[in-house]
Amino acid sequence: MANEVVQKETKWENGWLVWSVEGRIDISTADLVYQSGEEIVGREEKTVLDMSKVTYISSAGLRVLLRLLKKAKKEGREFTVAGAGGVVETVLTDSNMDTLLNMRKSLDEL
Amino acid sequence: MKDLSAWQDYPATREMYDTMREDILANAQAAGIPERKEFTLELGIEEMLINIITYAYDAPGPVWIRARREGDFFRLDFADHGRPFNPLTEERCHSKGRTVEDWEEGGLGIHLVRKSFDRIAYAYEDFQGGKANILSLWLKLT
Numbered sequence: 001m002a003n004e005v006v007q008k009e010t011k012w013e014n015g016w017l018v019w020s021v022e023g024r025i026d027i028s029t030a031d032l033v034y035q036s037g038e039e040i041v042g043r044e045e046k047t048v049l050d051m052s053k054v055t056y057i058s059s060a061g062l063r064v065l066l067r068l069l070k071k072a073k074k075e076g077r078e079f080t081v082a083g084a085g086g087v088v089e090t091v092l093t094d095s096n097m098d099t100l101l102n103m104r105k106s107l108d109e110l
Numbered sequence: 111m112k113d114l115s116a117w118q119d120y121p122a123t124r125e126m127y128d129t130m131r132e133d134i135l136a137n138a139q140a141a142g143i144p145e146r147k148e149f150t151l152e153l154g155i156e157e158m159l160i161n162i163i164t165y166a167y168d169a170p171g172p173v174w175i176r177a178r179r180e181g182d183f184f185r186l187d188f189a190d191h192g193r194p195f196n197p198l199t200e201e202r203c204h205s206k207g208r209t210v211e212d213w214e215e216g217g218l219g220i221h222l223v224r225k226s227f228d229r230i231a232y233a234y235e236d237f238q239g240g241k242a243n244i245l246s247l248w249l250k251l252t
Contacts, residue, residue, distance in 0.1 A: 027127070027160050056149060058156045059219035069210050087149040094225040095218055100210060 004029065004056075008036055014110045017044040022053035025061030034064045041072050041079050048110060052083030057091050069101060082107050111136040114177040119238075122163050122173040122190060131155050134177045134186065141179040143251060150226045151184070154247050157219035158188050166192025166243070174238060183228065183248040191240045196232045198224070223247065 004024040011018050019040050025033050041047050049065070051057075065081065072079035082104035084092055092098045104110060112118055114137045120126050134155050135148070143151060162173050167190070174189040197220040224230060229248040237244060 027156055056152065058153055059222055060156075060160070062218050062222075063215045066210070066213055066215055070213075073210050090226075091153075091222060094222060100208075100213065 006033055008033075010040065013048075013107055016046045016048045016107075016110050018048055018050050018107065020050040020053065022055075024056040025054060025064060026056060026058045027060045030060040030064050033061070034067060037064065037068045038071065041068050041077060042075070044077065046078040047072070047080075048104070048107065049079075049081045050083050050107060051081050051088060052085065052106075054084065054088050057088050059095075062091070062095055062097055065097060065101060080104065080110075082109065111140065113137070114175055117174045117176045117187075117189070117238075119172045119174045122159075122166060122171055122192075124163055127159055127163060130159055130173070130175060134175065137177040138184055141177075141184055141251070143184055143249075147184075147249060147251070151186075151249055154186060154223050154227060154249070157223050158186075158245060158247070161197065161219060162188060162190050162192065165195065166190045174242075179251070180248070182252055183250055186247045186249070187244065188246075189237050189242045189244045191238070191242050194234050194241070195243055196234070197245065198230060198232050 006024065006029045007022045009020050017040065019037065021033060023029070069079050080103065081101050083106055084103065092103060112133045114133060120130050138151055159173070171191055176187040178185060200217050200220055227247045228250045231246045233244045234241060235244065
């Protein structure tokens with residue numbers, strides 16, 4: 001793919017496990033992002049994906065978010081996203097996934 | 111840069127996706143696409159090409175691409191000889207008020223493209239020696 005790299009790290013904030021992804025969530029990186037998210041969502045009560053450094057997201061990325069949300073709901077856990085900006089935020093709102101995910105403007109809103 | 115002002119064919123395979131994507135972007139930049147429109151263009155490229163690569167053929171087949179300036183628009187055309195499929199008639203459950211269990215994973219790509227491109231058109235007609243799905247996208251350059 002276009003030499004973009006997904007990087008991730010975790011930290012705790014206000015009772016939520018913050019999972020940060022940087023770069024593109026597209027057809028080339030979606031599986032990798034999902035694998036990481038599946039593991040985190042599967043063990044944590046509350047997970048928030050910090051999207052403040054996500055530069056691009058396509059429907060492949062949206063499907064990752066949807067699958068993680070379905071997994072969390074099924075297992076009685078919480079999953080949301082925060083910090084998406086610019087065109088990434090537009091994709092989330094255009095797809096109505098902002099409402100579905102209860103998207104926050106920033107981690108401060110948790 | 112491969113000149114896409116006329117139709118060019120590629121194998122519709124995942125391995126060729128990056129090449130097709132880069133060729134289209136290079137042609138768009140040569141046509142003067144503003145940087146703020148590149149995200150939308152990339153989205154259209156990914157959604158349309160990955161759909162063709164994934165669903166058009168049972169055995170590997172070709173995809174034809176044309177990408178050129180058309181007045182104030184950048185026009186992107188995709189054609190394939192795969193099974194007839196009009197993405198514009200797809201209706202999926204992506205509306206507000208639905209529960210997460212009701213949401214379907216499919217159809218999100220075309221939904222995004224319809225929201226962000228200025229015009230989209232589909233035809234199923236004779237092309238390059240066979241019946242073809244032809245999908246066209248227009249993105250305003252200004």
